[in-house]
Amino acid sequence: xxxxxxxxxxxxxxxxxxxxxxxxxxxxxxxxxxxxxxxxxxxxxxxxxxxxxxxxxxxxxxxxxxxxxxxxxxxxxxxxxxxxxxxxxxxxxxxxxxxxxxxxxxxxxxxxxxxxxxxxxxxxxxxxxxxxxxxxxxxxxxxxxxxxxxxxxxxxxxxxxxxxxxxxxxxxxxxxxxxxxxxxxxxxxxxxxxxxxxxxxxxxxxxxxxxxxxxxxxxxxxxxxxxxxxxxxxxxxxxxxxxxxxxxxxxxxxxxxxxxxxxxxxxxxxxxxxxxxxxxxxxxxxxxxxxxxxxxxxxxxxxxxxxxxxxxxxxxxxxxxxxxxxxxxxxxxxxx
Amino acid sequence: xxxxxxxxxxxxxxxxxxxxxxxxxxxxxxxxxxxxxxxxxxxxxxxxxxxxxxxxxxxxxxxxxxxxxxxxxxxxxxxxxxxxxxxxxxxxxxxxxxxxxxxxxxxxxxxxxxxxxxxxxxxxxxxxxxxxxxxxxxxxxxxxxxxxxxxxxxxxxxxxxxxxxxxxxxxxxxxxxxxxxxxxxxxxxxxxxxxxxxxxxxxxxxxxxxxxxxxxxxxxxxxxxxxxxxxxxxxxxxxxxxxxxxxxxxxxxxxxxxxxxxxxxxxxxxxxxxxxxxx
Numbered sequence: 001x002x003x004x005x006x007x008x009x010x011x012x013x014x015x016x017x018x019x020x021x022x023x024x025x026x027x028x029x030x031x032x033x034x035x036x037x038x039x040x041x042x043x044x045x046x047x048x049x050x051x052x053x054x055x056x057x058x059x060x061x062x063x064x065x066x067x068x069x070x071x072x073x074x075x076x077x078x079x080x081x082x083x084x085x086x087x088x089x090x091x092x093x094x095x096x097x098x099x100x101x102x103x104x105x106x107x108x109x110x111x112x113x114x115x116x117x118x119x120x121x122x123x124x125x126x127x128x129x130x131x132x133x134x135x136x137x138x139x140x141x142x143x144x145x146x147x148x149x150x151x152x153x154x155x156x157x158x159x160x161x162x163x164x165x166x167x168x169x170x171x172x173x174x175x176x177x178x179x180x181x182x183x184x185x186x187x188x189x190x191x192x193x194x195x196x197x198x199x200x201x202x203x204x205x206x207x208x209x210x211x212x213x214x215x216x217x218x219x220x221x222x223x224x225x226x227x228x229x230x231x232x233x234x235x236x237x238x239x240x241x242x243x244x245x246x247x248x249x250x251x252x253x254x255x256x257x258x259x260x261x262x263x264x265x266x267x268x269x270x271x272x273x274x275x276x277x278x279x280x281x282x283x284x285x286x287x288x289x290x291x292x293x294x295x296x297x298x299x300x301x302x303x304x305x306x307x308x309x310x311x312x313x314x315x316x317x318x319x320x321x322x323x324x325x326x327x328x329x330x331x332x333x334x335x336x
Numbered sequence: 337x338x339x340x341x342x343x344x345x346x347x348x349x350x351x352x353x354x355x356x357x358x359x360x361x362x363x364x365x366x367x368x369x370x371x372x373x374x375x376x377x378x379x380x381x382x383x384x385x386x387x388x389x390x391x392x393x394x395x396x397x398x399x400x401x402x403x404x405x406x407x408x409x410x411x412x413x414x415x416x417x418x419x420x421x422x423x424x425x426x427x428x429x430x431x432x433x434x435x436x437x438x439x440x441x442x443x444x445x446x447x448x449x450x451x452x453x454x455x456x457x458x459x460x461x462x463x464x465x466x467x468x469x470x471x472x473x474x475x476x477x478x479x480x481x482x483x484x485x486x487x488x489x490x491x492x493x494x495x496x497x498x499x500x501x502x503x504x505x506x507x508x509x510x511x512x513x514x515x516x517x518x519x520x521x522x523x524x525x526x527x528x529x530x531x532x533x534x535x536x537x538x539x540x541x542x543x544x545x546x547x548x549x550x551x552x553x554x555x556x557x558x559x560x561x562x563x564x565x566x567x568x569x570x571x572x573x574x575x576x577x578x579x580x581x582x583x584x585x586x587x588x589x590x591x592x593x594x595x596x597x598x599x600x601x602x603x604x605x606x607x608x609x610x611x612x613x614x615x
Contacts, residue, residue, distance in 0.1 A: 055456050059613075081364070081458035091453035095381045107373040108459055110362035119359055126354035136384060152453065157355050184351035 008033045008160045008191040009054060013063035016049050023049040025215030026063065031193060031208075033159075036186055038206030039195040040303070046215035047195035048088055051164050054193065055085045068159055084153035088164040092149050094138040098129050101137060101148060105155045123151040127181075143174025150181055154190075161185060163194045167201060179204060199303035209303075213311050226306045233298055234305055235273040235282060240292035242266050248291050255285050270305060273298060367460035374467020379474065391437060392479040396430040400486050403550065411551055416491055423487035423494075424576035425549035428508060430483050431476045432544055432569060435512050436536040438472050439519030440529035446611075462608055469516045476512050480505045495582040504579035507592055511572055514596035517603035524610040549573050568595040 009031040016024040024046040031037040039047050052058045054067055056076040064071065070078040085091065093101050099120050106116030124130045127147040132140060137148065146166060153161055163182065167175040182205055186192055196202050202209045203223050211219040211226070219226055235256075239248055245267075249260045252271050256278060260271045273279050279298045286293055365373070382388050403426065408418035442465070445451070454464050484494075484501055494501050519536055526532045546560060547569040553561050564570050571591035578584030 052452075057452060057455050077458055080456055083456065085452060085456040087449050087452040089449035089452075091449045093377070093450045094448070095384060096377065097384075100377075100380055104373060104377055105453075105457075107376075108365055108370055108454075108457055110365040110369070111359065112362070115359045115362070123354050126350040151354075154355055156361055180348065181351055184348040185355065187348070188352045188355040190355070 006033065007031060007066075008035075009037070009065065009067050009193060011050075011054065011063065011065035014050065014053055014060050014065055015062040016046075016053060016058065017061045022215050024053070024060075027210075027212065027215070027217055029065075029210060029217075031191065033191050034186070034189060035207040036182065036192045036194060036205050038202035038209040039193065039212060040197070040199065040202045040206075040209055040307075041195075041212040042197055045212045047197075047212060048164055049215075050212075051085075051162050051193065051195055055083060055162050056080055057085075082159045083162060084156075084158035084160075085162045086149045086153045086164065086166060088168065092137050092145060092152060095136065097134050097136050098124060098140070098144075098148050099133040101152060102155060105152055109156050119155060123155065127151045141174075142170050143177060146170060146174065146178055147181070150178070150185075154185070157188075158190060160191045160193065163192060165195055165197065167196070167198065175201075199307060203303050211307060211310060219306070219310050223303065226303065229306065229310075233273050233279075234302075235269075235271050235279055236295070236297045236299070237269040237271075237282070237286070237293055238295035239267045239269065240294040244291050245269070247289060248286060251285050251289050251291065252282060255282055267294075365459055367463060370459045370463035371466040371470060374464050375470040376467075378468055378471030382471075382475075389475070389478065392434055392475045393482050395434075396426070396479050396483045397486055399430065400426050400483055400490075404490060407550070419487060419490060419492040420581060421552075421577070422550070423484065423492045424504060424580045425573045426487070427480045427483045427504065428569065428573045428576050429544050429549045430479050431508055431512050432515065432572075433540060434476060434479055435472070435515050436519055436533065436540050438469065438516040439521075439523030439526075439536050440532040442468060442520050442523035443526060443529045443532045446524065461612065462604070465520060465607060465611065469513055469520070472516060473509050473513055476509055477505060480508060494580040496580055500580045500582075504576040507575050507579065507589055508572065511568070511592050511596050514599040517600055517607055520607045521603050521610065524607060543567060543569055547573060568592065571595070 007030050009029055011027060011029040014024055014027045014029075015022065027046070027050055029037070029050075039050065041047050049058070053060045054065060054072060056067075056072050056079050059073055064073070066072070067079045068082050070082075072079055093104070096104065099117075102120035102123055103116045106119045107113070111119060121130075121133075124133045127150070129144060129148060129151070132144060137145065140148065150163075150166070166182070167178050170178065179201070182192060182194070192205075194202070194205060206223070208220070208222055209226060210217045219229065221229070235252075237248065237252070239245060248269055252269060253260050256271055256273055260269055273282070283293070283296060400423075403422055404415050404419060408415035408422070411418055445468070451464075484492075484505075488494075496503075518539075519532070522535050523532050526535060546563055547567045548564060549569065553564045553570075556564065568591065571588045574585060574588040575592050578588060
């Protein structure tokens with residue numbers, strides 16, 4: 001472990017076992033201060049369990065971690081005084097109104113009554129919730145709940161903020177608002193550990209990304225580094241006729257000497273290409289084989305493609321998990 | 337109904353400004369202050385949904401009327417005579433029965449996302465539960481007063497006057513607060529609020545009925561009497577009758593306080609252990 005002064009989080013071999021399930025199976029993390037660190041993975045990958053261990057909600061089965069220089073087991077109380085958590089299922093009190101939620105937390109942090117109220121009003125104003133301050137939170141929209149949730153996390157300016165899937169279930173506009181808030185928090189000096197199952201979100205916000213699957217880190221790096229692991233350039237070909245896919249796959253893999261990656265969209269072919277001339281050849285070969293192409297592009301790999309290349313399955317395949325699927329039992333039990 | 341949302345533009349400046357609060361970070365909240373804050377939270381919930389007080393008003397009124405008019409004549413010769421025995425006992429019965437809702441309320445509450453936040457706060461950990469139980473004491477007081485006032489309307493006259501009634505309720509609150517810790521253990525362990533109620537009732541019904549609340553134990557078989565005589569509800573009922581009517585035997589209060597202490601010593605640490613380890 002390096003000096004804790006440089007890192008907001010240092011974790012070594014974190015493991016959490018629920019019954020038979022190894023929800024987290026040996027995770028190492030090093031998050032520099034003042035950065036956004038993204039933990040990316042599908043449902044059930046162990047993201048929430050990891051965040052709950054780091055936020056001292058549950059104890060690791062094995063391994064250790066220091067958060068802001070404090071051991072998460074031995075010095076849990078010290079960790080709690082400098083971190084905030086915005087949980088996956090909105091850590092706000094539905095049965096109170098927005099202002100009461102914030103005053104409650106202010107009081108719990110030790111503010112006298114008047115100061116707690118003043119702080120609540122500041123936050124309501126900053127997060128555009130002044131008009132809804134006296135309404136019960138259960139009547140809030142998803143975006144408003146999230147904003148109140150994040151406001152609740154900064155009643156005391158935290159050195160480190162845990163955001164567990166902050167935009168899951170939000171409409172695009174609310175999602176953009178949350179992103180703006182996160183960027184503002186980071187520019188204010190707060191370190192953020194963010195979990196997400198949206199590749200675009202990690203791409204947009206995170207300085208560094210750990211991709212986790214089945215409780216293990218399977219790739220680590222900046223968004224650009226992860227994309228480079230897959231190949232700098234990727235060819236996208238959209239077929240006019242899906243029935244021609246097998247022929248098109250054969251043409252492309254013969255030409256590029258590369259496997260055509262499986263994709264969720266049957267009309268889309270994705271393959272690594274090492275340069276523009278290869279791409280040009282590809283177009284020509286497809287045309288010669290009588291394959292109609294409706295769209296063609298050469299560009300950087302998206303994180304979706306990175307995930308697919310690393311795990312062999314697309315990241316969004318488990319966006320809507322089957323509640324009866326036992327592979328998600330650990331995450332659910334954990335979240336309950 | 338969902339609150340409508342205006343077109344909202346959040347400025348980076350205002351969020352940054354909010355991050356640097358105008359007020360200095362205060363020192364850590366004391367255990368008492370944190371507990372009282374959680375008590376305030378429970379009071380706010382009642383303020384927003386006053387129907388939550390249904391169980392501490394309608395239920396006691398119904399039971400008191402039923403027992404007075406259905407059984408009063410048979411058990412004590414006349415309803416007037418029965419009231420002197422029944423009302424203090426009914427206050428005890430009502431409040432002890434209501435304590436069982438503590439477990440199911442806790443079970444509902446603790447599975448909400450906001451508990452994740454509470455757990456991640458730098459506060460005295462038992463404050464969440466102590467605060468809830470303190471707020472429950474308010475509900476218990478309401479129930480006790482409802483029964484007493486109804487009794488007075490029906491013709492009950494407490495011999496020791498209002499001070500006696502207050503003293504009786506005070507002893508009762510100590511016991512009810514202590515008993516709540518037992519339900520909170522069940523509340524944390526069970527999966528659903530319904531399950532909590534079922535388990536709680538299994539304990540509560542024998543405890544409250546196999547006592548001297550409703551009838552004089554002299555007519556019961558000796559093995560039942562043996563149980564009734566050591567049942568804390570019996571000591572509590574004797575204390576309440578003594579304090580409200582006169583003829584107090586002080587040792588009864590001693591037994592109640594001893595039971596209360598025992599319940600807290602056993603169940604409060606157990607509750608906290610589950611609270612800290614479960615999730």
